[in-house]
Amino acid sequence: MRLVIIGAGFAGMYAALSAARLRDIQGVSPEKLEIALVAPEPTLVVRPRLYEPKPETLTAPLQDVLKAIDVIYVQGSAETIDTRTRVIDIAAAKGIKKQLPYDRLVVATGSRLFRPNIPGLAEHGFSVDQLDDAIALDRHLHGLSSRPASKARDTVVVAGGGFTGIEAATEIPSRLREILGKDVKPRVVIVDRNQAIAPDMGAGPRPIIEDALRKLGVETRLGAGVTSLDKSGVTLSTGEHIESATVIWAAGMRAAPLAAQIPAERDNLGRLLVDRELRVLSVDGVFATGDAARAPCDDDGNYALMSCQHATRMGAFAGNNAAAELLGVPIRPYHQKVYVTCLDLGEAGALFTRGWERKVEMVGETAKKTKQEINTVWIYPPRAERAAALASADPERVTDL
Template sequence: MTDILVLGAGYTGVVAAIRTAVRTRRTGGRVRLVNASPRFTERLRLHQTAAGQRLTDFPLEDVVAGTGIEFVQGRVAGLDVERRQARLADGRVLGYDKLIYALGTVTDASVPGVAEHAFVYDDYAGTVRLAERLAALASSPIAGTVVVAGGGLTGVESAAEIAEAHPHLHVVLLTRGRPGSMMGERARAHLDAVLERLGVEVRTGADITKVLPEGVELAGGELVHSDATLWTTGTRGLPPAAESGLTVDGRGRIVVDSALRSVSHPDVYAVGDAAAVSQSYGVLHGTCQGGIPTGLHAADSLAATLRGRTPKAFRFGYVHQPLSLGRKDAVIQFTRRDDSPRRWYLKGRAAITYKETVSSSPIPTFRLLKRGLVPVWAFALTGGLG
């Protein structure tokens, strides 16, 4: 019996656990999936939760039912990679022979005041607290101001979603560069037009130096009033990885080889946002688009190793940058493998349909994996899985 421990039950952790259970069933694999929350959180849709939309609840025990996976609810407090043990916050210790680390990342709170005064998307409960705060502001006769820090995909989606759901609020998007700067010119032009239509005030060149209880301070000393500040700028790996002695990069992500094994401890596999995965064009950035294929590939690499085979090298190419702009608009920038923009893009109704298709509930994908099948899109993104 090989004890396989999967830490983290986000998109990548769940697909890694299910795929591992299926691929090691005949070789005596015992898979345990550890997560702090008993529910599966659609992190891609947290901006909708923040805007007050109620999403479907998926208990993790139901998600992995029928796979033989044992679900363990608990928060990971530390790792001992020499003894091959994971320690939970309640004192329980879980041993393993092989580990898949899928704990993801958390908000980089290095800017003073972020941890104390800003809302973040680190978990579902925190997002619900933001939704409650926004609802309270929206019901006030005095228009409140919401500051969204960060002009990347998460920041733009959040600003648009909040502005559409709460038109009474004044939404300010603060960003150093242009919102959606990774997109092509035409896609960015549509993005700009939608933000203007929704009444979002966009301030570029904004360098936030401090988050305060009732606003943010910019370089130069200017104060921007805020009744609620959402921080979407930058992420870091969780402490257990670096504290355990695993080799990590400057952002605390586990450095892995081509099979997605830790370069310092090959019995540990890292996937999704928690892994620093190198490709010919650079290191993958944290998105579900790249995360799920890493979860699938790590499972296949682990299964191949248990059979005495050499794992295949992970290959990945980006396809698109899908961006929702509230419930009534969207923009899709198609990309080259290295995520640089191509000429083609979608906007409006066509983009909404596309976005809802590729970002729909992952439950059908999980069901396919339980049957030993890999969705066609996963093959297309990775160039084939071992």
């Protein structure tokens, strides 16, 4: 029997850990139940941190962890999935193609930034979506030091006033001062079509976010969108033109394209609809998890968000349940009633909320310490020691805050 997991992000990593954990508990050998993880590299990109400086350091190796738990790593990119014959076509190194049959499949292919067809966005826009994107932005920011001082050089426009946009925008002032000198006066402008900043955070935390933006001198243009980009900057739907050498796109996410190959219903974000056990509806043998799945978290109408907090726990349930079906043992319905947010606000600290109603629990430096612990400890892979790695993947305890 073979269980295949596509993706080495948070959901894929925890699917592998959890499946191996159940296999171990059931006393089944790796020869009887093979677990394989398919990804271009055996590396976890610590995506929630890509707004920070030195993004090239924000990865964690997975090879030793996978070896410790007897999970086979298959290097390559899954190109096609045939759910009828249960075969995956993989593009490996040097143009080599190979096929990998499966008995159960976990789709943990994550998400991608949605880039609309706005004139100039592809040529002049940056992002912190993928590792290469964040590295390109970091190199660009450092390259600004070779340019003469100007409004455009010292101005950064961030398109998107949600979680990612705010974290990117509030980090920029200190990054630019580090690069251009402490006397530089960076101008940062957040542009968002919504009438309020951080629309998904709700009214409770918003005054704290707005106060942090004021302290940092971050401007906002709400109720406006970016209509075009060029070398000189951006033009907004209001007609305003902002001179800027740096435009960061942070507006909207979609499930990665591979999820569209599964012949099943998807939501408007491209996520596969799944049941409480994370099985893809109407497709036998396929589970979806993380940003690839639209999954109910509870009985109150809340659905998992595109976040590593949800991806890790969903991954653990998906891996466990896919293995459980093959081993003939009971599966567990995914649930995630506890939900917290920890929003980095740069030099203004951070904001920590609990629950779907976003009740504020910590602000400022206290919240910043928690954010730093989350970013540098909690979201990293377990150590490459078999017992510890397997113990970390109990679905009922993953991200139990």
